[in-house]
Amino acid sequence: MKYYPQMAPTTPMSLAQIVKRVEKRLTVSSADVKAVLEALQFEVMEALENGNTVRLGDLCRVYIILHINFIFQKDKNSIYNRLIISACQMMKIVL
Numbered sequence: 001m002k003y004y005p006q007m008a009p010t011t012p013m014s015l016a017q018i019v020k021r022v023e024k025r026l027t028v029s030s031a032d033v034k035a036v037l038e039a040l041q042f043e044v045m046e047a048l049e050n051g052n053t054v055r056l057g058d059l060c061r062v063y064i065i066l067h068i069n070f071i072f073q074k075d076k077n078s079i080y081n082r083l084i085i086s087a088c089q090m091m092k093i094v095l
Helices: 015-025 030-049 079-090
Strands: 054-056 060-062
Touching: 015 030, 030 054
Parallel strands: none
Antiparallel strands: 054 060
């Protein structure tokens, strides 16, 4: 099966809507479906926080791209510059 990108509808489906739809297809309760989806959400977020890319089969690949623009001040020891450098070190970004 192939998937093609297209514009997303303006109103996203809620977790409750997805749970109801999945429940209709399977022989499990809505509570079980919700528990699995919430666990999946937690694990995806945990993996992203650890810097991993997450692949969900043919459904999607989830990853974080970080774009940062810095303007350093002339004084190399200014508080602003030290805060930027400190934040980059915490996020393991090489300047």
